Amino acid sequence: MSEAQIVVKQLTKTYRVPVREAGLRASMRSLVRRAYEDVAAVQAIAFSIEAGEMVGFIGPNGAGKTTTLKMLAGLLHPTAGEARVAGFTPWERRPEFLRTISMVLGNKSQMLWDIPPLDTFRVLGEIYGLSPIDFRSTLDELVELLEMRSLLNKPVRNLSLGERMKCELVAGLLHRPAVVFLDEPTLGLDVSMQSRLRRFVLDYNRRHGATVMLTSHYMADVLALCPRVILIHHGRLLYDGELSKLAERLAPFKLVRIGLSNDRAGQELDLPIGVEVLQRADDRVELRVNRGEAPAIMARLLNTLPITDLAVEDPPIEAVIDQIYQGGGV
């Protein structure tokens, strides 16, 4: 059996950071003797990703997402564990490996400020040794997909944030990488620009079968792009699987919205056990019920209350994620 595109085993990264108490005396002391503290950024995580998969890599700030991506892109040495990306050990940073991958950082630009994007793209074409024909056709395709032909000859300093992000994506994909790491590609962009970039990433993945690992704090990105998510928190892997199942597993309840006929509005409700009222405004009530008991409770509600309207929903993914981030556990 062939190896998966990305294989991660017991990958661990511990940072050693100097610690110092506040105040002058402490700072004098730290001149002589520095105290260090080990911070575990990533702790023995393991997963594997097949070629062509699109995986959302999520977790709160400081969870270890970027550290993991940097290890997979070869920028960081792990403290322990192993990783294989496209058959290479990333941190050896062999030229063939670097030609296979790409990393696009939403918060760090690689475009030169003073010259038009086209010049930067040409240099990248040369660095990757693309033939003029390949360069032209790839560039045309990307430019077409991103609708950015008019930007090619403007100095980067005159471009908006969204326009610059388009340039970053072109710069990251010109050499047709088989593995793409996207770290917050939609950071700070407006809603329509976000959705356009999302469509682009999806399109690119379908056309070229590229493996994509994406981190984002916008659940809409993940919902639109990634059938599978990997969730880490405090450097530990909490969940690896379908996004829809995440809600099922992590949020063992459903939301029930009911509308009551006017005469009962405002009165005390006789509710079955296990039902929690989240919100109530006159004739509208929002309830939280246990996922397993939902059908039985619903039947009871319909029998006992003058219900005019009823809707059962999964809690919004943001709420589920927020619960995990806050609580730290599954």
Add this chain to the structure above:
Amino acid sequence: MNWRGGWALVKRSWSSWLQYRSFFFVLAFGWMIPPLIYLFVWSTAAQSGTVGGMTPAEFVAYYLVLILVNQLTYAQTNWTVGDVIRAGDLNAWLLRPLPPLFHTLSAEIAGKVVMMAFVIPAALILALVLRPTLNATPLQVVLFVPALMLAWLLRFFWGYWLACLAFWATRADALLAVQDALVFLLSGVVAPIGLLPPFMQVAARVLPFYYMVGFPVEVLTGHLNIADLLSGFVIQAAWTIIAIFLYCRLWRAGLLRYAAVGG
């Protein structure tokens, strides 16, 4: 080695830096000022004959050549490498299949070409006004070329290993200030090193700074005998090898540290 990518990078750095040519012209002008001051000081001092065996016109020749050599060999690596390390922009270099040395070299070439566009005309005008005497023999002209190239190599890699300190210390400014002072004193800018007090002359001949600027200047304009030339080239080459060695060690160790702590 990815020469194709490297050359493309040079062209790009050049077109990018050309946007700033007025900035570079001002910078180059600033770098010309100290040698110009000492040009006037020494040629005035020698007005009534010679100082240290040099006539006023020979001082003019010495300093005009020194201005060119100084600008050609000036180490820009604190900005082109040090700042990149400090700002965390090194990631972008490391993600591409091109040795980071190319980025530095391209900035070096681009910067020097842009500055020469200012410095050469300026030196020519000064030469027309100040009338230097330059009696270089063909041998001196021939030897000047390797001396200048070694001086550039030495200063480039010397600056490069200093810039690598940015991997450990966020600011190495104090050290750079010391180094600049040593270059100023011992490289032949303040005075041709033959005019320095004896103990400083010894220091100048042993330390690398004279071989970054003053030595090639004297190869072309001075009266170095065969023994001076020979020992000069040997020491210059030795320091160049040491500088390259230090660069290799510090760059590798720095990258390991970078990979350990992140950018």
